[in-house]
Amino acid sequence: MGYPDYMYESIKLVEATRPRRAEMAKEGLQKFLKPLSAEEREKVLRDNHPDYQPEARKPIRVGPNKGEHLTSEVVDILERPSRLPRDFKLEPVDYETDVLVIGGGGAGCQAALWAAKNGAKVILCTKLRLGDANSMMSQGGMQASVNPGDSPLIHYLDAIGGGHFDNKPELLKIMTSEAPYIVKFLEELGVIWDKLPDGHYQTQSGGGASRRRMLSCRDYTGAEIMRVLRDEVRNHPEEITILEFLPALELIKDEEGKAAGAVLFDMETGQYHVVKAKVVVLATGGFGRIHIRGFPTTNHYGATMDGLVMAYRAGARLLHMDSVQFHPTGAIYPPQIHGFLITEKIRAMGGQPVNAKGELFVYPMEPRDVEASEYIQECKKGLGVRTPDGQYGIWLDSPLIEILHGSGTIERAFPAMFRQYKRFGIDIRVLPMLVYPTLHYQNGGVEIEENCHTSVPNLLAAGEVSGGVHGRNRLMGNSVLDYNVFGRRAGIEAAKLARETEIKGRLNVDHVWEYEEELKGEGIETKGYSPLLLPEYRNLESLKRHRTEFDPFAPAGL
Amino acid sequence: MTQDLIPIYIYSRKYYVPEGSTIITALEYLGFKLKKGVGCKEGFCGACASLYRLKGDYKLKGGLGCQTVVQPEMQIVQIPFVPAPKAVYKIEELQPDPEIFVRYYPELYRCLSCNTCTKICPQELQVMDFVQAAVRGDFEQVANLSFDCIMCGLCSARCPAEITQFNVAMLARRIYGKYLMKKSTFLEQRLKEIESGKYEEGYRELMSLSQEELKNRYFQREIDFQIT
Numbered sequence: 041m042g043y044p045d046y047m048y049e050s051i052k053l054v055e056a057t058r059p060r061r062a063e064m065a066k067e068g069l070q071k072f073l074k075p076l077s078a079e080e081r082e083k084v085l086r087d088n089h090p091d092y093q094p095e096a097r098k099p100i101r102v103g104p105n106k107g108e109h110l111t112s113e114v115v116d117i118l119e120r121p122s123r124l125p126r127d128f129k130l131e132p133v134d135y136e137t138d139v140l141v142i143g144g145g146g147a148g149c150q151a152a153l154w155a156a157k158n159g160a161k162v163i164l165c166t167k168l169r170l171g172d173a174n175s176m177m178s179q180g181g182m183q184a185s186v187n188p189g190d191s192p193l194i195h196y197l198d199a200i201g202g203g204h205f206d207n208k209p210e211l212l213k214i215m216t217s218e219a220p221y222i223v224k225f226l227e228e229l230g231v232i233w234d235k236l237p238d239g240h241y242q243t244q245s246g247g248g249a250s251r252r253r254m255l256s257c258r259d260y261t262g263a264e265i266m267r268v269l270r271d272e273v274r275n276h277p278e279e280i281t282i283l284e285f286l287p288a289l290e291l292i293k294d295e296e297g298k299a300a301g302a303v304l305f306d307m308e309t310g311q312y313h314v315v316k317a318k319v320v321v322l323a324t325g326g327f328g329r330i331h332i333r334g335f336p337t338t339n340h341y342g343a344t345m346d347g348l349v350m351a352y353r354a355g356a357r358l359l360h361m362d363s364v365q366f367h368p369t370g371a372i373y374p375p376q377i378h379g380f381l382i383t384e385k386i387r388a389m390g391g392q393p394v395n396a397k398g399e400l401f402v403y404p405m406e407p408r409d410v411e412a413s414e415y416i417q418e419c420k421k422g423l424g425v426r427t428p429d430g431q432y433g434i435w436l437d438s439p440l441i442e443i444l445h446g447s448g449t450i451e452r453a454f455p456a457m458f459r460q461y462k463r464f465g466i467d468i469r470v471l472p473m474l475v476y477p478t479l480h481y482q483n484g485g486v487e488i489e490e491n492c493h494t495s496v497p498n499l500l501a502a503g504e505v506s507g508g509v510h511g512r513n514r515l516m517g518n519s520v521l522d523y524n525v526f527g528r529r530a531g532i533e534a535a536k537l538a539r540e541t542e543i544k545g546r547l548n549v550d551h552v553w554e555y556e557e558e559l560k561g562e563g564i565e566t567k568g569y570s571p572l573l574l575p576e577y578r579n580l581e582s583l584k585r586h587r588t589e590f591d592p593f594a595p596a597g598l
Numbered sequence: 599m600t601q602d603l604i605p606i607y608i609y610s611r612k613y614y615v616p617e618g619s620t621i622i623t624a625l626e627y628l629g630f631k632l633k634k635g636v637g638c639k640e641g642f643c644g645a646c647a648s649l650y651r652l653k654g655d656y657k658l659k660g661g662l663g664c665q666t667v668v669q670p671e672m673q674i675v676q677i678p679f680v681p682a683p684k685a686v687y688k689i690e691e692l693q694p695d696p697e698i699f700v701r702y703y704p705e706l707y708r709c710l711s712c713n714t715c716t717k718i719c720p721q722e723l724q725v726m727d728f729v730q731a732a733v734r735g736d737f738e739q740v741a742n743l744s745f746d747c748i749m750c751g752l753c754s755a756r757c758p759a760e761i762t763q764f765n766v767a768m769l770a771r772r773i774y775g776k777y778l779m780k781k782s783t784f785l786e787q788r789l790k791e792i793e794s795g796k797y798e799e800g801y802r803e804l805m806s807l808s809q810e811e812l813k814n815r816y817f818q819r820e821i822d823f824q825i826t
């Protein structure tokens with residue numbers, strides 16, 4: 041393992057320019073390289089960013105956002121019929137509860153905890169194990185204005201500029217002003233933040249932030265927070281019932297049109313389960329596994345946009361679902377880690393992006409969309425490094441970090457990254473990493489207001505599934521913050537709402553059939569169903585002798 | 599590109615998969631639809647614990663399915679999760695006192711120092727050492743040594759003393775984070791500022807700006823990476 045021999049030709053060139061680039065870094069890169077001007081940015085985005093390509097978006101023909109241009113792959117999945125059979129009966133009811141939380145990531149755990157704290161009985165159902173979620177994977181950190189030279193207002197300004205001024209101001213105000221409280225809340229649960237000897241937080245800068253505001257827990261930030269939240273949820277067995285390996289398939293409503301539960305689906309046995317609930321909190325996360333424009337992804341296996349589909353059918357409006365976040369630095373070699381995230385912190389600490397000739401060709405701290413576009417452009421120009429399976433990447437020169445900050449820094453600050461590459465025979469203390477942009481984050485989602493209400497009564501949403509707080513581009517460290525702030529608010533609001541709610545009349549899934557009628561009315565016939573529940577990676581060859589009638593996941597058209 | 603196929607055994611049956619596959623991608627290549635035993639696919643969640651034996655080796659080995667490259671004649675099974683007792687406690691009522699291990703995980707003291715846990719840990723953690731640190735009541739050391747634990751469960755599946763190392767470490771880290779780490783004094787001050795409404799006027803002003811004014815404010819904002 042390790043890099044194939046032919047790549048060492050290019051690695052030699054990288055090594056040859058390294059001492060000079062180290063000097064440049066010490067003097068300050070700004071002296072040698074300028075960030076792009078507004079016009080240059082616009083051009084590199086237009087020519088290279090996947091969102092700006094002609095087929096990237098198309099109008100959706102049905103539902104609350106009818107006529108709006110959304111990301112094409114999103115439209116394709118939304119315009120599919122449900123997995124429920126037409127003669128489906130919502131009887132018997134298997135579970136009854138005050139609050140049903142769908143999704144066992146960070147937002148779901150916060151919501152369950154706070155609903156329980158506020159007196160509600162909670163069921164939390166999730167697709168895989170509790171904590172198998174994007175929340176477990178964040179490396180870089182969480183933003184909060186915990187330093188004297190910073191303030192919630194500056195945090196607000198950074199985030200709204202980063203979001204191209206499309207963020208919903210009232211949501212952003214809540215997120216930025218509650219951030220320091222979240223730091224304290226998590227610490228009181230036992231989260232171990234990286235700290236200075238005097239007890240204050242270690243903070244880093246991040247793309248688009250004008251202050252040091254990124255709190256971290258080594259490069260296992262998400263794992264540390266997620267496992268503490270999970271442990272705390274499990275400390276409340278009386279109030280919170282956890283249902284693992286049981287994804288939701290469709291929402292249920294009462295006769296007044298309020299959300300009143302969900303149909304769950306056991307992927308192993310094929311059985312349905314009906315949950316009746318006074319309030320539903322959607323916390324199903326994002327969509328990386330739908331592989332927009334064929335990009336690999338950093339997301340976990342279950343990130344298939346299910347919650348968005350269920351909510352849309354139930355009549356919830358979506359916001360900003362025309363923009364996708366590609367992270368500039370995904371691994372492109374070795375193939376076993378294709379698409380995996382290389383944290384932005386590598387660049388923050390001096391790891392430079394260089395081309396096949398060993399040239400530093402871009403200012404390393406452009407906003408994510410611009411930085412990603414520059415890498416794509418460099419590869420198009422033929423200055424990328426070819427992988428054995430014919431793709432191209434650029435070098436991220438990690439050994440510089442050891443030169444700039446002293447040897448041992450990589451193992452100390454990036455244990456996860458170091459381990460990841462070591463497993464495949466590459467020592468990133470001495471060898472650079474080969475990277476290319478990867479699909480990372482769902483910027484938009486189900487539109488929410490301050491207390492996480494969607495446009496469907498008694499349906500709340502929080503975390504990556506929701507839309508509004510980040511506008512059209514999220515800054516690093518703001519989504520861990522987002523799921524904590526709004527997951528908590530959703531839990532509090534859900535408990536309150538449950539006390540005031542009475543489920544009226546017959547439980548039904550009529551909205552699912554009405555949506556299908558609308559599809560028919562538009563003459564839309566598609567293969568396959570949604571929500572997807574799981575992505576498809578089986579080798580099609582192996583499915584040739586497949587009995588599709590036994591497989592709810594059989595790919596369309598097999 | 600043509601890939602060489604190598605033989606492996608999954609749940610005892612022989613199959614051929616491309617060289618360089620991980621356990622997870624090998625399963626997918628063969629047509630298994632993974633519904634358990636997979637999570638992040640990137641080595642962060644511990645959902646994909648697997649056991650295997652290599653040809654001619656008497657040792658039973660463990661690894662992460664998403665990170666372990668298959669080898670010829672490897673025998674593989676997946677362990678979607680390891681059932682493990684987890685203490686239920688109110689963190690706010692605990693004390694940073696070694697007694698809590700006696701109360702919640704008494705089996706800890708049965709550790710035989712056999713080092714089996716350390717040998718199998720896919721994160722290459724010094725598992726036995728953090729178990730011993732817990733026995734001594736050294737919360738800080740447990741926290742440091744166990745920090746990169748992804749709770750895959752392999753250690754406890756193999757432990758002859760039936761210890762759930764990862765849950766012991768979870769408890770120790772939470773105690774350490776909550777009670778033993780030095781607190782930031784400035785955080786309290788910032789929280790008071792927010793609570794007292796110090797920033798309300800600023801928010802009102804920012805939120806009343808026109809798009810144009812807001813843009814100017816943003817592009818002219820000062821960039822300062824000093825901490826104080």
Ligand SMILES: Cc1cc2nc3c(=O)[nH]c(=O)nc-3n(C[C@H](O)[C@H](O)[C@H](O)COP(=O)(O)OP(=O)(O)OC[C@H]3O[C@@H](n4cnc5c(N)ncnc54)[C@H](O)[C@@H]3O)c2cc1C
Pocket residue numbers: 142143144145146147148165166167168169171172173174175176177178179180181182183261262286287288289323324325326338339340342343344346347381480481502503504505516517518519520521523571573
């Ligand atoms: C590799 C990586 C690194 C990141 N790094 C950072 C960072 O440094 N800083 C930062 O701020 N953000 C980061 N992010 C983004 C951030 O981690 C996520 O946006 C955030 O954790 C989302 O939280 P969530 O609770 O909304 O969703 P998730 O944590 O993804 O949880 C969603 C849950 O819902 C479940 N689910 C899905 N569908 C269904 C269904 N049909 N029924 C039931 N359950 C379902 C899923 O299985 C999952 O458990 C990163 C993301 C990734 C992938």
Ligand code: SF4
Pocket residue numbers: 644718719720721722723725746747748749750751752753754763764
């Ligand atoms: S300590 Fe145990 S649970 Fe944690 S990573 Fe190692 S083997 Fe897995």
Ligand code: SF4
Pocket residue numbers: 708709710711712713714715716725726729753756757758759760761763
């Ligand atoms: S495997 Fe169990 S008994 Fe052996 S050293 Fe580890 S904790 Fe102790």
Ligand code: FES
Pocket residue numbers: 635636637638639640641642643644645646662663664665
């Ligand atoms: S799938 Fe998460 S560690 Fe392997």
